Each structure stands twice: as C-alpha cells, then as structure tokens.
Amino acid sequence: MTLCTLLPQGIPENFQSLTLPYLNLPNIIYYGYTSHEKLIGLCIAEINLLRHFISLKEFRIQNSTDGKAFMDSLKKEWKQQGFTFIDYQYLLEEPFTPDLESILKETQWEGPRLLRLSCYFEALRFRPAWFLKKYRFPENYYFSDWSSLNPEERHTLKRQVEIGVVPSSVDPFIDEESIDPLNTLLLRHHGKIIGWMITHRIDPETIKYSSLYVEREHHHKGIAILMLIESIKRQIAKAVPYALFEVNVVLTTHSWYKMVKNRLAPYSQKVTHIHEMWLTL
Numbered sequence: 001m002t003l004c005t006l007l008p009q010g011i012p013e014n015f016q017s018l019t020l021p022y023l024n025l026p027n028i029i030y031y032g033y034t035s036h037e038k039l040i041g042l043c044i045a046e047i048n049l050l051r052h053f054i055s056l057k058e059f060r061i062q063n064s065t066d067g068k069a070f071m072d073s074l075k076k077e078w079k080q081q082g083f084t085f086i087d088y089q090y091l092l093e094e095p096f097t098p099d100l101e102s103i104l105k106e107t108q109w110e111g112p113r114l115l116r117l118s119c120y121f122e123a124l125r126f127r128p129a130w131f132l133k134k135y136r137f138p139e140n141y142y143f144s145d146w147s148s149l150n151p152e153e154r155h156t157l158k159r160q161v162e163i164g165v166v167p168s169s170v171d172p173f174i175d176e177e178s179i180d181p182l183n184t185l186l187l188r189h190h191g192k193i194i195g196w197m198i199t200h201r202i203d204p205e206t207i208k209y210s211s212l213y214v215e216r217e218h219h220h221k222g223i224a225i226l227m228l229i230e231s232i233k234r235q236i237a238k239a240v241p242y243a244l245f246e247v248n249v250v251l252t253t254h255s256w257y258k259m260v261k262n263r264l265a266p267y268s269q270k271v272t273h274i275h276e277m278w279l280t281l
Contacts, residue, residue, distance in 0.1 A: 001040070001066065003073040006030040015042045018058045022046075031077075033061065033070040041070045047083070054078060056088035059100060067103035075107065079281045086281070089115055092273040104277050111277035114249050119260060119268035121243040123207075123235050128267045131229055138221045143230055146184040153193055169251035170213040172196050180207055183234035187214060187227055194218050197231045206242040207235055212256045224255060225263070 008019045008030055022028045022044055033041030041061040045054050061067045078086065088104070090097060101112060149157075158173065160166040180201040187195035195214035202208045209231070214224045235243060245268075247260045265271050 001033060001035045001069060003077060004032045004034060006032045011042065012039050015039065015060065018042060018044060018060060022057060031074060033073065040066060043074055052082055052084045054083050054086045056086060060096065064099040064103065067099065068106050071103055071107040075281065084281050086279040087276065089274055089276045092275050109277045109279045112275040114273055115276040116274035117247045117249060117260060118272045119245040119265050120270040121268050122241060123232065123243045124239065124241055126232060126267065130263060135226055137226060138223060141187065141189050141223055143185045143227065144188055146179060146181050146186065148186060157193065167253055169248060170211040170253055172198050175200055182238055183207065183231040185227055185231055187223060189218065195227065197227045199231060205240065206244060207240055208244045208246060212259060213253065224259065228259065
C-alpha cells in the first residue's frame with residue numbers, strides 16, 4: 001500500500017464529497033492511500049509551514065483495519081517534512097468516529113477531549129419547567145438593551161477584556177456587527193454593567209446564544225438564569241423559530257458551560273459535540 005498526494009479533481013467519486021468544503025481554501029493538501037492503484041483512504045490537511053503545524057480536516061479509510069498503516073505512513077511523511085504538531089477536531093456524531101478514535105489512539109495520538117458543545121432548539125416549542133417557573137427578581141438589578149451601551153461604558157468593557165478582568169471567551173464585542181438587538185441584554189446593578197447575554201443572528205430564522213457573563217461577586221443572586229429566560233422570551237415573542245447554543249468548553253466560563261449542559265442540552269432537538277485529538281512528532 002502506498003501514500004501519495006492528490007489533486008482534488010483526481011479524487012474518485014466515492015471520496016469527492018469530503019473535498020467540497022476545502023476546494024477554495026489555501027494550504028490544503030490531499031493525501032491518498034492506495035492499494036493496487038485503487039484509492040482506499042483519503043486525508044485532507046491544512047498545513048502551516050511557519051509554525052510546523054498541521055490541522056487535519058478529514059481522515060477516511062474504507063477498511064478500518066488499514067487505518068493504522070495509513071496513519072503511520074502519514075506520521076512518517078509529516079516528520080520528514082519537519083512538522084511537529086498535528087491537531088484534529090471532528091464531530092463525535094459522525095458514523096466513522098468510533099473507528100477514527102480507535103485508529104488515532106492506536107497510533108499514539110493524545111485525547112480525546114470535548115472542545116465544543118452545540119445545542120439546537122425550536123424556540124417556539126421550548127417549555128422546560130425551569131423556564132416556566134416564577135422567580136423573584138433581586139432588588140437593584142435590571143436588564144437594558146444593547147443600544148443602551150454608551151461610549152464610556154464601551155471603553156470600560158473593552159479595557160476590562162484587554163487586561164483580563166473579563167475572559168476573552170465572553171468578550172461582548174466579538175462579531176459585534178451581527179449582534180442581535182432583539183434579545184441581547186446588558187445586566188445592570190445600580191446602573192453599572194455587571195453582565196450580559198450576547199446573541200447573534202446567524203440567518204433570518206436562527207439566533208445564536210453566544211455568551212453569558214455575570215461578574216463573580218454577583219453569581220449567588222441567580223440572575224444569570226433570569227437573563228437567559230428573558231432573552232429566550234424575547235425571541236419567542238417575535239416568533240424567531242430556531243436557536244443555537246454553542247460553547248467552546250476549553251475557553252468559556254464554567255458557568256456558561258454548566259448552563260448549557262444542564263439547563264439547555266436535555267431539552268434540545270439536536271446536540272452535537274466537537275472532539276479534539278492531537279499528536280506531537
């Protein structure tokens with residue numbers, strides 16, 4: 001069996017669907033694995049020559065028993081080319097994933113670890129008991145719209161992110177141009193911004209709940225769940241049908257991860273997980 005590099009137009013039809021997301025991207029290499037001149041495996045990789053880094057995009061083999069030999073051949077090729085670190089992020093729910101993880105473990109990859117959790121909802125059908133429950137709103141706290149943010153507050157929040165007071169994973173200004181004013185909320189205490197629920201409109205029918213943040217000294221007030229409820233209610237009131245809650249487990253605050261995992265995932269129509277494994281050569 002032989003390892004080779006391929007041009008995308010030369011890849012057989014049974015592997016073509018894997019190539020479609022990458023056809024117009026730079027720095028993509030297609031590795032083929034052949035037996036008797038027939039392609040039995042395909043690996044798609046994005047290379048970074050300056051950092052000696054490879055990000056695997058796809059790895060498929062027709063017969064999983066040939067997977068170890070294919071990966072061993074790739075590792076030898078990458079080491080000869082001077083690459084030192086390989087990363088692979090993949091969807092847990094893919095049918096091939098159990099075989100994939102077995103092959104990677106067998107060839108000394110580290111992991112897996114959960115990298116991202118995504119929960120998909122039909123917002124108009126979202127009715128868990130905790131959402132319908134009546135809560136007592138703590139005194140001196142209130143919500144305001146994103147449009148209430150003034151220049152001085154904007155400067156203060158940006159500075160808090162810059163110096164690390166606010167984690168970069170919940171930076172409220174990420175993708176600011178697509179922030180949805182419908183249900184993005186600022187949490188205020190005696191007028192001061194001490195948290196937020198940031199949402200983004202990713203298409204006309206879908207709102208992404210991107211980050212929830214409350215300053216640590218206010219955690220015990222239970223205000224985070226009230227902010228999430230208010231944001232969802234505003235979406236329902238305007239009949240926007242779909243919602244996505246997505247968490248980068250490595251970078252996000254623990255409170256937002258717990259909120260999604262415990263309060264949202266059990267009631268979603270679909271849950272997906274991105275796993276990550278990595279290899280040091």
